[in-house]
Every structure is written in structure tokens, then in C-alpha cells.
Amino acid sequence: MRKTAYLALVVAVFQVIASHGAHAGQLDRLRVDSLGTVLLLVGPVAILATRRFPITSLAATLVATCVFMTLGYPYGPVFLSPVILLFKTVAEGRRKVAWIASAITAAYFLVYSTWLVDRPAAGAWHVLAIVAVMLLILAAGEVARFRREGRAEHARVAEEESRRQASEERLTMAQELHDVLAHNISLIHVQASTALHLLDDDPSQARPALTTIKAASKEVLGELRSVLNVLRDGAPRSPTAGLDRVGELIERSGMDVSLRQVGSRPLPSQVERAAYRIVQESLTNAARHAPGAKVNVRLEYLPAELVITVDDTGPTTPAVLSEEGSGNGIPGMRERASALGGTLVAGPTGTGFQVEARLPLPEETE
Incomplete structure (x- = not known):
């Protein structure tokens, strides 16, 4: 539990501070205000609650991330919480939930980059990068799940x-x-x-x-x-x-x-x-x-x-x-x-x- 609390604190600090810094390179995006800060803190709070409410925590984080992007706040640091929770969801054996959530999120970014941004081409590159990262995270989660199940099976056999x-x-x-x-x-x-x-x-x-x-x-x-x-x-x-x-x-x-x-x-x-x-x-x-x-x-x-x-x-x-x-x-x-x-x-x-x-x-x- 203590490790989870430290992780949530680090993610919260990074997402808030780095998102303010990211605005300097994305002047066409909105500066992070109080609402944006609240949305950035949803992910860290969800990390704290993931042990008791794993599916709800993942859903809340993805929704907060999508709302953050739709309102026009900067890209980048906000994706750290979804990456961590997607990885944990797959690694802990909830593969179906993680893959469905990833597909829905990818579909949202496709719609967002096509119709909801002023520069669709730039948005398309963003969504492609996000999908690639998602697939990489899901694959890493599968590897971690396989190793975890292997250790559990070894312990059971022993x-x-x-x-x-x-x-x-x-x-x-x-x-x-x-x-x-x-x-x-x-x-x-x-x-x-x-x-x-x-x-x-x-x-x-x-x-x-x-x-x-x-x-x-x-x-x-x-x-x-x-x-x-x-x-x-x-x-x-x-x-x-x-x-x-x-x-x-x-x-x-x-x-x-x-x-x-x-x-x-x-x-x-x-x-x-x-x-x-x-x-x-x-x-x-x-x-x-x-x-x-x-x-x-x-x-x-x-x-x-x-x-x-x-x-x-x-x-x-x-x-x-x-x-x-x-x-x-x-x-x-x-x-x-x-x-x-x-x-x-x-x-x-x-x-x-x-x-x-x-x-x-x-x-x-x-």
C-alpha cells in the first residue's frame, strides 16, 4: 500500500508540473487551470483506489484523460496515469477489460483527431502515436502477466x-x-x-x-x-x-x-x-x-x-x-x-x- 501511495504522489506531481511546462511548446492548447488540475489528479487518485476498484479506477482515469484532451489542454504528461493503469490491469489478469478499454479510447482519439481539432493531420499523428504506445503497454502487461502466472504456478507446484x-x-x-x-x-x-x-x-x-x-x-x-x-x-x-x-x-x-x-x-x-x-x-x-x-x-x-x-x-x-x-x-x-x-x-x-x-x-x- 505504501508503494502505491508513493507512486500516486509521484504521478500527481509529475502530471501537474509537466503539463504546465508542456503548454510552452503547445501554445495552441489551453493553459492548465483549476479544472485541468482536477482532471490531472483523477489518475493518481485512481491509482490509490485500483486495488479495491480496479475497473472503476481504469474507467475514471480514461474518461478524465479524454475530457482533458477534449477541453484543449496540453498533450503528453496526462497520459502517464492511463499507461500505468492499463499495464496493471493486464498484468493482474483483467485482459478483456484492458483491451476493450484500449479499443474504446483509441476510437475516441480517432474521432477527436478527425473532427474535434483544428488541425486533423497533426491530430492524426498524435492518435497514431497514442495507439502505438497503447499496444506497447498492453504487450508489456501481457509479458508481466505471463511471468506473474509462471511464478504463481511454480510456487503452487513447489x-x-x-x-x-x-x-x-x-x-x-x-x-x-x-x-x-x-x-x-x-x-x-x-x-x-x-x-x-x-x-x-x-x-x-x-x-x-x-x-x-x-x-x-x-x-x-x-x-x-x-x-x-x-x-x-x-x-x-x-x-x-x-x-x-x-x-x-x-x-x-x-x-x-x-x-x-x-x-x-x-x-x-x-x-x-x-x-x-x-x-x-x-x-x-x-x-x-x-x-x-x-x-x-x-x-x-x-x-x-x-x-x-x-x-x-x-x-x-x-x-x-x-x-x-x-x-x-x-x-x-x-x-x-x-x-x-x-x-x-x-x-x-x-x-x-x-x-x-x-x-x-x-x-x-x-
Whole structure:
């Protein structure tokens, strides 16, 4: 608003002072008097009001300019206000209004230069110059409008991209929380059930189960803290787990799990995290649906992909947690694989169950 007020003041001073000076070179025109000064001030006042009344401000300025010319006042400085308002009208997107107003004004000057002045030829040159300037101003306004809309579109796209990234981060955190809680709570539940069963008959055997519960509860707290830290400003956004911790994961599971790795190579962080979570969720499903089973975990590092295979031999005791799952385990693993351009297949194999995920890897650089 302050810039608009400064602009209106500068235009008012220029139009009034310069119009008095212009009379010296146009002695056939009337000297600017009080009425002429009022007409010259209509434009600056309209500039002040253009934000609230853009069309009315433009119309008032053009009418005042036409009346100023018809009464015989000097050419020149009076055109500054119409030029500014026409430019602003086009630049702000009111193209139709600006072009119609320009056409009407040009028609007026054509009539004026042909029939209303003493020297029509001179008037014709004036109207041609005015039309040329009008077209130039309208073209400049179109360029400004195009650039303004381009900046607005760029800002809109950037905002949408920011929202999309924020949404993806929220989904990632939700998936992390699901995997962490599902695995560790299932493990705690299984070990707690084992401890309760053994507490009366064989208390010494309950100690390992209680130790596993303690470790799992500590692990879940650490994982939750790590995941939730991404909500804090300046918090590191590194993966919360990687394949280097699969051994710890297997030890905490309390199951008969064998691990085999074929090959080895550095992996991108997102692949590390996805692979760890797939193994974790597979072990969770085995603990929930196949207690007592022998589980085999195989990590095969191929040139173009990482193949993760987790299979079990089937339950040997009743599956106490088989009906308590969220139903999101396998779909969640499949989403992780798909997000990286990979695949995941899960299904029964004989008496057991198998999960096989293939995660694409970038080419190795020497």
C-alpha cells in the first residue's frame, strides 16, 4: 500500500508540473487551470483506489484523460496515469477489460483527431502515436502477466511437492511405527506367554523369556524414539535399522532362526531399511502364526538386485497370536518393495510359509 501511495504522489506531481511546462511548446492548447488540475489528479487518485476498484479506477482515469484532451489542454504528461493503469490491469489478469478499454479510447482519439481539432493531420499523428504506445503497454502487461502466472504456478507446484513429500514422510513414519510395534509387541507377547507357562513348572527356564522381554521392550523404546525424532527440527533422518542388525534381530526373536548371506556389497540406505523391515515383519509373522517352527533367512546379493527369502517349516505348537494381527504385515512389506521398484511374493510352501522379496540395486561402481 505504501508503494502505491508513493507512486500516486509521484504521478500527481509529475502530471501537474509537466503539463504546465508542456503548454510552452503547445501554445495552441489551453493553459492548465483549476479544472485541468482536477482532471490531472483523477489518475493518481485512481491509482490509490485500483486495488479495491480496479475497473472503476481504469474507467475514471480514461474518461478524465479524454475530457482533458477534449477541453484543449496540453498533450503528453496526462497520459502517464492511463499507461500505468492499463499495464496493471493486464498484468493482474483483467485482459478483456484492458483491451476493450484500449479499443474504446483509441476510437475516441480517432474521432477527436478527425473532427474535434483544428488541425486533423497533426491530430492524426498524435492518435497514431497514442495507439502505438497503447499496444506497447498492453504487450508489456501481457509479458508481466505471463511471468506473474509462471511464478504463481511454480510456487503452487513447489507447495504441492512439499505437501506430497510431507505426506510420504508421514506414511513412512507410520509404516516404521507399525513394523516396530508389531514385531516387538508380538515378541513380548510370545515370550510373556512362555514365561507364564514355565513360571510354576520350571522357573529357571522362564528367565530367558523374561530376558528377551526386557531386551525387546528396550529395543521398541529405542526404535520409537528414533522414528519420532524425525518430527523435531534438525533431527537426523538416517534409517533406524539396517541389515547389519539382522543378527541382533534374530537373537531377540527367541525362535530357531538360521541366517545365510550370499555375497555382500554396500546398499543404499532406503534398501537397507526396507530389507531389515521385511525380515523383521517376516519373523513377526512366523512368531505369530508358526510358533516352534524353524525359520531360514537368506540374503542373496546379486549384481542387479537383493533377494530376501524368509521361510519356516510350519507351527509345532498352537498359534496363540494367529488371530491378533493387524492384517497389514504382508501388504506393508509389498508396499516397501514396490516403492523401490521391486517385488514381494508371500504364500504357503508345503507345511510352512515363505516370503521372497526382490529389491533392485544400482550398478556397482569400481
